[in-house]
Amino acid sequence: MSGNLSHRPPILRRPAGIGGALPALILISLFFVVPVVALLLRSVTEPVPGLQNYAILFGDGTYARVFLNTFLVATVVTAVTVIVAFPVAWMLAIMPPAFGSIVFGIIILSMWTNLLTRTYAWMVLLQRTGVVNRTLMDIGLISQPLPLINNLTGVTIGMVYIMLPFMILPLVGTLRAIDPMTLRAAALCGASPFDAFRRILLPLSLPGIAAGGLMVFVMSLGYFVTPTLLGGTSNMMLAGMIAQMIQSLLNWGLGSAAAFILLLVTMALYALQLRLVGAKRMTGGI
Amino acid sequence: MTEPFLSIRDLHKAFGSFVAVHDVTIDIPKGEFLTFLGPSGSGKSTTLYAIAGFQHPTSGDVLLEGRSLLSVPSHKRNIGMVFQRYTLFQHLTVAENVAFPLRVRRRPDAEVKRKVAEMLSLVRLESYGGRYPGALSGGQQQRVALARALAYDPPILLMDEPLSALDKKLREEIQAEIRRIHRETGVTILYVTHDQDEALHLSDRIALFRDGRIEQIGTGEDLYLRPASEFVASFIGNSNFLPAEHLETVNGSATIRLADGSVVSGVRIDQDFSHGQKTRLMVRPEAFRLRPGPATTGLAVEFIDTAFFGERRRVIARTAAGQEIDVRPTSDMAEAHEGIASSRQQIFFDPAAAFLFPA
Numbered sequence: 001m002s003g004n005l006s007h008r009p010p011i012l013r014r015p016a017g018i019g020g021a022l023p024a025l026i027l028i029s030l031f032f033v034v035p036v037v038a039l040l041l042r043s044v045t046e047p048v049p050g051l052q053n054y055a056i057l058f059g060d061g062t063y064a065r066v067f068l069n070t071f072l073v074a075t076v077v078t079a080v081t082v083i084v085a086f087p088v089a090w091m092l093a094i095m096p097p098a099f100g101s102i103v104f105g106i107i108i109l110s111m112w113t114n115l116l117t118r119t120y121a122w123m124v125l126l127q128r129t130g131v132v133n134r135t136l137m138d139i140g141l142i143s144q145p146l147p148l149i150n151n152l153t154g155v156t157i158g159m160v161y162i163m164l165p166f167m168i169l170p171l172v173g174t175l176r177a178i179d180p181m182t183l184r185a186a187a188l189c190g191a192s193p194f195d196a197f198r199r200i201l202l203p204l205s206l207p208g209i210a211a212g213g214l215m216v217f218v219m220s221l222g223y224f225v226t227p228t229l230l231g232g233t234s235n236m237m238l239a240g241m242i243a244q245m246i247q248s249l250l251n252w253g254l255g256s257a258a259a260f261i262l263l264l265v266t267m268a269l270y271a272l273q274l275r276l277v278g279a280k281r282m283t284g285g286i
Numbered sequence: 287m288t289e290p291f292l293s294i295r296d297l298h299k300a301f302g303s304f305v306a307v308h309d310v311t312i313d314i315p316k317g318e319f320l321t322f323l324g325p326s327g328s329g330k331s332t333t334l335y336a337i338a339g340f341q342h343p344t345s346g347d348v349l350l351e352g353r354s355l356l357s358v359p360s361h362k363r364n365i366g367m368v369f370q371r372y373t374l375f376q377h378l379t380v381a382e383n384v385a386f387p388l389r390v391r392r393r394p395d396a397e398v399k400r401k402v403a404e405m406l407s408l409v410r411l412e413s414y415g416g417r418y419p420g421a422l423s424g425g426q427q428q429r430v431a432l433a434r435a436l437a438y439d440p441p442i443l444l445m446d447e448p449l450s451a452l453d454k455k456l457r458e459e460i461q462a463e464i465r466r467i468h469r470e471t472g473v474t475i476l477y478v479t480h481d482q483d484e485a486l487h488l489s490d491r492i493a494l495f496r497d498g499r500i501e502q503i504g505t506g507e508d509l510y511l512r513p514a515s516e517f518v519a520s521f522i523g524n525s526n527f528l529p530a531e532h533l534e535t536v537n538g539s540a541t542i543r544l545a546d547g548s549v550v551s552g553v554r555i556d557q558d559f560s561h562g563q564k565t566r567l568m569v570r571p572e573a574f575r576l577r578p579g580p581a582t583t584g585l586a587v588e589f590i591d592t593a594f595f596g597e598r599r600r601v602i603a604r605t606a607a608g609q610e611i612d613v614r615p616t617s618d619m620a621e622a623h624e625g626i627a628s629s630r631q632q633i634f635f636d637p638a639a640a641f642l643f644p645a
């Protein structure tokens with residue numbers, strides 16, 4: 001019931017000898033710490049030592065727009081993903097396990113399908129003469145094709161689709177832990193289905209939403225393939241910009257600085273979530 | 287005839303070919319404490335859920351003061367309920383939990399505050415308002431659930447095995463609380479349990495369920511002293527069932543022959559038996575005496591084990607026909623002087639305190 005950390009088995013609390021962890025430490029240092037430090041060094045040494053790369057990124061309106069665009073897309077994608085994922089996760093949580101595992105299988109299978117394939121599939125669906133536009137025109141809802149691709153709409157649709165499993169999985173875990181009887185109790189207390197959702201189900205599922213949301217947001221910030229293919233050149237996102245800086249402009253310093261800013265933002269968000277979730281635990285809530 | 291407060295009419299609930307509740311009809315007067323008692327799967331919880339609105343009956347009706355509840359959704363039935371599992375809202379404090387039903391009813395803040403204080407004092411958790419449910423014991427959580435269920439003054443309180451997750455000591459403590467709260471609030475309570483002691487302790491009346499039907503409904507005394515069937519007799523209290531053959535009945539008083547050949551007269555019966563019909567004679571363990579009294583009849587037995595518990599003795603005895611029976615006579619002074627010989631050959635009972643059921 002309680003999330004009391006002092007009940008953890010002693011083995012998790014006892015400070016282990018550093019010797020046993022040495023191989024892992026070397027591995028982590030070599031492949032994770034060293035590259036990050038190298039990245040940081042590059043950003044302040046190329047082409048000449050100094051903070052000029054950061055000054056350019058923060059000072060130039062074009063780069064600022066890319067940053068803004070990136071955060072806007074990540075925010076919208078996260079919000080839409082939460083809205084779409086919640087009903088699916090709830091259905092999975094209350095479904096009989098046999099059906100549930102089939103739906104789970106479908107979701108996982110889509111996750112395992114090649115990313116490029118899925119993104120190209122969306123290009124086919126969303127283009128001017130694509131299935132979506134043609135269907136809408138055939139049933140007479142629209143007379144002109146909607147601009148669904150090479151803009152933020154296309155990026156959002158494609159990325160929400162890619163991100164859904166990362167939202168659904170943690171959310172199902174949280175929702176499964178909620179006793180359905182709690183909602184019956186809320187109903188008998190006089191809560192309409194909407195009240196029960198707003199006052200009980202939603203607050204109880206916040207840890208899952210936070211975990212999934214952070215994952216989706218962070219992944220969206222650094223996403224490359226989908227925004228590049230579905231967003232077109234005018235809607236460049238940070239990852240696309242970094243790729244361009246390094247591949248086309250061969251400006252490693254500027255690219256490294258942008259990548260480092262992305263890393264800092266991600267870490268700040270993670271720290272924020274740890275704080276929020278941690279604080280919740282302390283008060284005896286879930 | 288005046289309309290009963292709560293009326294369950296021919297309630298029928300089938301899940302496919304399985305009939306969970308079989309044409310149950312009960313009238314419940316205002317303020318009554320009625321317990322649905324029965325083994326698991328006997329339909330008692332299904333009946334309760336039909337009243338709560340969690341399950342729609344296949345046929346039949348539930349009427350509150352003459353108006354049908356069936357078309358009313360759960361959240362508009364204005365019924366209080368305490369569940370088997372802890373269903374407190376874990377993200378809200380104790381006070382917020384109790385306030386919840388008042389908040390969704392958009393009651394003014396001052397009233398909510400006053401009512402929450404009143405309810406927490408009713409369940410004696412005044413100083414716990416600021417805590418979260420996770421920091422409370424199981425018994426405290428159920429008391430908060432009780433406060434939450436009563437906060438909006440519901441006319442009916444449903445309780446679905448609310449004490450089954452608690453240990454024995456806590457159960458007894460909260461039983462006393464429930465009795466007191468029933469007395470103080472006068473709320474009509476429908477209580478589901480499979481524990482006969484709980485049912486006897488708490489209820490004004492008990493409806494004993496078996497296979498989706500009500501086997502007998504009445505006070506605890508009715509069910510204990512005047513069981514309508516062998517099932518009732520065996521479910522409430524302890525019983526010995528001795529195989530017997532019915533010989534004749536004169537003026538509602540039967541004469542039977544037990545398996546060891548002895549003939550017993552003066553057994554009270556409520557139904558007709560034919561000559562030679564196989565029957566079972568039920569004798570409560572405490573109806574046995576170690577010494578003959580007026581109107582008693584003797585039964586030849588061999589003592590296997592005896593134990594002394596102060597107010598009672600517990601004797602395991604074997605009849606001449608080889609059946610083990612449970613004997614719990616009250617201790618009396620004469621016996622104490624006489625001493626109990628392990629070789630004693632007879633125990634005694636009053637045939638008028640025994641019941642005859644078809645085999």
